[in-house]
Amino acid sequence: MNPLVFTKWAGRVFTVLAAITSILFAVGCGSGNGFTKTNPVGFSNSSLSGTYVLSISGTDVNVSANTASFFAIVGTISADGKGNIQGGTVDINDADLGGTGVFVAQALSPSAYSIGADGRGTGTLVTPVGKFGVDFVLSSNSHGMISRFDAAGSGSGTLDLQGSASQSALGSLAFSLSGVDSSGNSVGTVGGFTLNSSGTITSGSGLQDLNDNGSSAGLTALPLTGSVVLGPGGTSGIALLTNSSASFGSLGFDVWVIDSAHLKFIETDTAITGNALAGDAFTQQTSFPAGQLVFTLGGLDSTLNNPLAVGGFVTTDANGTLSNGTEDYNDAVNANTVTNVSGSCSAPAPFPSGRCQLSLKGFSNGALQSFIFAAYPSSGGIQLLEIDSLGLMQGAAYSQTATSLAASEGYGLNLSGANFDPTFNSYFEVDNIAQFNASSPTSTPNLIGVLDENDLALQLVSATLSGTYMPDSPATGRGSITVPSINTFIRTLNLEYYVVDGSTVLFIEGDANQVALGTFGLQSPSSAAAVRPVVSMIRRAGGEHAALRRK
Numbered sequence: 001m002n003p004l005v006f007t008k009w010a011g012r013v014f015t016v017l018a019a020i021t022s023i024l025f026a027v028g029c030g031s032g033n034g035f036t037k038t039n040p041v042g043f044s045n046s047s048l049s050g051t052y053v054l055s056i057s058g059t060d061v062n063v064s065a066n067t068a069s070f071f072a073i074v075g076t077i078s079a080d081g082k083g084n085i086q087g088g089t090v091d092i093n094d095a096d097l098g099g100t101g102v103f104v105a106q107a108l109s110p111s112a113y114s115i116g117a118d119g120r121g122t123g124t125l126v127t128p129v130g131k132f133g134v135d136f137v138l139s140s141n142s143h144g145m146i147s148r149f150d151a152a153g154s155g156s157g158t159l160d161l162q163g164s165a166s167q168s169a170l171g172s173l174a175f176s177l178s179g180v181d182s183s184g185n186s187v188g189t190v191g192g193f194t195l196n197s198s199g200t201i202t203s204g205s206g207l208q209d210l211n212d213n214g215s216s217a218g219l220t221a222l223p224l225t226g227s228v229v230l231g232p233g234g235t236s237g238i239a240l241l242t243n244s245s246a247s248f249g250s251l252g253f254d255v256w257v258i259d260s261a262h263l264k265f266i267e268t269d270t271a272i273t274g275n276a277l278a279g280d281a282f283t284q285q286t287s288f289p290a291g292q293l294v295f296t297l298g299g300l301d302s303t304l305n306n307p308l309a310v311g312g313f314v315t316t317d318a319n320g321t322l323s324n325g326t327e328d329y330n331d332a333v334n335a336n337t338v339t340n341v342s343g344s345c346s347a348p349a350p351f352p353s354g355r356c357q358l359s360l361k362g363f364s365n366g367a368l369q370s371f372i373f374a375a376y377p378s379s380g381g382i383q384l385l386e387i388d389s390l391g392l393m394q395g396a397a398y399s400q401t402a403t404s405l406a407a408s409e410g411y412g413l414n415l416s417g418a419n420f421d422p423t424f425n426s427y428f429e430v431d432n433i434a435q436f437n438a439s440s441p442t443s444t445p446n447l448i449g450v451l452d453e454n455d456l457a458l459q460l461v462s463a464t465l466s467g468t469y470m471p472d473s474p475a476t477g478r479g480s481i482t483v484p485s486i487n488t489f490i491r492t493l494n495l496e497y498y499v500v501d502g503s504t505v506l507f508i509e510g511d512a513n514q515v516a517l518g519t520f521g522l523q524s525p526s527s528a529a530a531v532r533p534v535v536s537m538i539r540r541a542g543g544e545h546a547a548l549r550r551k
Contacts, residue, residue, distance in 0.1 A: 040117035041410040041435075042525045047115055047141045049081030051162045053258050054090065054125075055266075056134070056148050057179070057278050058155020058416070059429040059456060062096035069095040070180040071153060072278035073132065074256050074266035076162060076236075077108060077125070085111045085123060091254045091266045093179075093276040097129050100270040104254060118435040119412055119523055120452065122149065135433045135452050137412035139503070139521040145414035147431040147454055154454040156416035156431045156518075163259035165234040168197050170260060172205070173228070174354055174378035176385070177265055177279035178394055181247065185213035186300055188394040189248070189277065190385040191224055191241070192284050192354035192376045199229035199237075207353040208243050209374035209387050211394070214300060216387040219245055220374065221355065228255060228263075228281075239265060251277065261379050282380030284354040288320040288345075289377075289399035294477060294498035296506045296517045297384060297395035298417070301365050306332035307418040307427055307515040308365055308393065311498055311508040312341065313400065313478055320345035320356050320375065326478065328496040328508060331366030333420055335510035338364050345375065358384070365391050395517075401501040403477040405438050405469065410523040411449075417509060417516020419455070419490055428456045430489070430514065435523070436465055444468055447481060455489045463487040469497070481507070490514050 053076055060071035075090025088108040095101035106127040113123030119138040124131055133150035142161035148154050174192040181187045191208035193201040206224030210216065222243035230237035239253040252269035263281040296311040314325030325341025341363050345356035358373040365371070372388040381396035405411075415432040436449025449465040467483035477500075483493035490513050497507040503522040509515065 041119055041523050043115050043117055043119040043121075043138055043523075045083040045113070045115050046081040047119070047138055047525055048079040048113065048121070048144075049141070051076050051078050051088075053160045053162050053256050053264055054088075054146065054157070055159075055256075055264050055278070056132075056146060056155045056157035058148055058153060058431060060094050060096045060153040060155075061456070063152065065096065067096055069101075069184070070276050071096070071155065072179065072266050072276060073125070073157075074254070074264050074278060075106070075108075076256065079113065083112055083114055085113055085125075090125065090127060091268055092127065092129060093267055093278065095276070101276070102268050102270050103127075103129050104268050118410070118450070119144075119525070120433065120435050120450070135454070137414070137433050137435050138525070139412045139523050141525060143521070145412055145433065145519070145521070147414065147416075147433050147452075149433075149452065149454050149459055151459065154429045154431045154456045156414055160258045160262075162257065165230065165257045165260035165263075167195075167199055167230050167234065170195050170199070170228065170230075170263075172284035172354065173263070173281045174284040174376035174380075174383050175265065175279060175281035176376075176383040176394065176396065177267075177277040179267070179277040180275070181212055182275045183213075186305075186392055187212045187248075187277070188299070188385050188392060190374055190376050190383045190394070192378075193224055193226075194284075195228055198227075200227045201225050205353055207355050208241065209355075209385055210245065210248055211385055211387060211392045212247065214302060214305065214392045215389065217389070219248075220387045221357070230255070230257065234260075238268075248275075251275075253277075255281075280380060282378035282383075285377040285379065286351055286354055287318045287377060288316050288356075288375075288382065290316060290318045292316075292400040292477070293322075293382070293397040294400050294500055294506060295382075295384070295395060295397035296498070296508055297386075297393040298517050299386070299393040300391050301331050302389070302391035303366070304332070305391075308332070308391065309417065309508040309515050309517040310365065310393065310395075311496060311506060311517065313476060313498055314341055314343075314397075320358060322358075322360070325362070326476075327363055328510065329364055329366065330508060330510050330515045331364075333511070333513050333515060334366065335512070336364070338362060338368065351377070354378075357387075365393065398500045398504075398506075400477055400499065402499050403475040404471060404499060405441075405479075405505065406502065406522055407438055407440050407446075410435060410437050411505075411520045412523055413451075413518065413520035415507075415509065415516050415518040417514060417518075419514040419516075421489075422513075427515075430455050430516065432488075432516075432518075434465055434520075436520075438469065441469065441471060447483075451486065451488070451493075453488050458489070460488060465493075467493065 071094035115121035135149035193206035
């Protein structure tokens with residue numbers, strides 16, 4: 001927990017509010033506030049019906065204790081399709097809520113939600129330890145992107161209609177988790193293992209890599225043992241991951257089932273005070289998909305642990321030999337592009353335990369250096385974690401199957417990152433939810449929509465989003481989005497985007513005072529969403545706090 005963050009956060013609230021009292025904030029939060037929607041797509045309250053797996057993580061602020069901390073919420077909600085959250089169960093890991101900071105099996109009290117025709121919605125999670133406002137955008141009736149949307153915190157995550165799974169169907173899994181260590185520093189981990197029919201990690205199948213605040217010394221390719229055991233009938237269960245490291249040797253998690261190919265993890269042990277991790281596990285694969293990959297990574301640079309986002313594309317073969325890559329990066333609000341990225345793996349296919357150690361050349365985190373990543377291919381992308389001494393980056397790469405946006409279609413967007421406030425010489429978490437329609441690339445503007453922003457201290461509702469997207473020529477799937485004026489804290493929005501397939505696009509932000517990354521997805525109200533990539537990012541809670549302590 002960090003009192004300095006809260007002090008600057010509180011000061012920022014009063015400073016900014018004094019300057020913008022007459023602006024939109026009297027409108028109120030969410031899609032049900034009477035604001036005239038643009039780009040109606042065909043959603044309504046009935047689009048959210050059933051049991052959904054909810055996952056959000058970010059920064060929490062405790063007003064009474066004058067502290068801030070990383071938080072994660074994972075669990076299920078039950079929606080009736082009529083605007084009512086009828087119940088659900090969530091786990092919360094949040095040091096600012098007191099005690100051990102871990103609150104498992106918290107029953108949700110009935111509350112309301114509201115969804116507009118554009119798929120944007122709002123709601124409230126009412127738990128025994130507090131209320132959490134949420135703002136979300138649906139891409140279908142089975143998938144959405146969600147942010148925390150209240151004055152006491154900010155974060156981002158996903159919303160997925162729950163399917164079924166069986167213990168025997170889990171097989172081999174690759175995972176990617178991020179959060180903070182016991183000192184509040186950013187930490188990331190990736191790994192892989194094979195489970196037997198009872199949920200025990202089979203002998204010799206498990207490996208795990210960790211990066212704690214930019215250091216992976218003694219934390220790479222650690223043999224991993226433990227278990228992932230689902231509840232009766234394939235319901236949510238528990239996991240234990242054990243390696244030989246001193247700080248992260250035995251970690252306990254609750255496991256929430258989306259389906260047999262996708263699980264959500266949240267750390268629920270209390271053995272390490274303040275330690276908190278959350279993320280995803282997917283079905284493991286044993287080779288790189290040959291062809292072009294697109295990727296995004298987020299984390300911290302190696303200079304002052306400043307926020308960093310990178311993205312791009314690269315050609316690969318099935319052994320993980322990379323060539324002809326282009327990378328965009330934003331290091332501490334300094335954006336640039338490098339070309340001729342290449343790399344290779346140190347292990348032949350099939351990768352032992354699903355792991356490959358990837359060395360990259362021509363790559364940059366603000367400085368051109370030779371980087372090393374642990375790579376675990378999975379159905380949710382190639383899970384990547386930096387394991388050298390040059391900083392902390394975590395994310396994923398995906399096989400590209402399309403190179404253009406679908407014109408005359410609606411998209412839902414989620415952005416998560418940090419912006420720089422010169423008044424306090426500090427970074428603060430920012431999370432956006434947006435919906436827009438894309439028209440022909442030859443039109444100007446060709447991207448019209450609305451955006452909601454939680455800038456940790458302030459919530460902005462329904463800002464007009466009007467800009468231009470411009471694809472690379474010849475087409476690579478990469479392009480730029482320019483929004484020259486928008487009523488957000490930084491007043492502009494400039495993105496570099498990377499098309500994954502016909503429904504999913506990744507991006508990073510290249511603005512001069514905000515570092516972020518995220519995804520936007522094609523909206524189709526009546527169809528079931530395919531399994532979508534999950535962009536993993538080292539949480540700004542740790543990164544911002546580390547930077548603030550150095551100020």
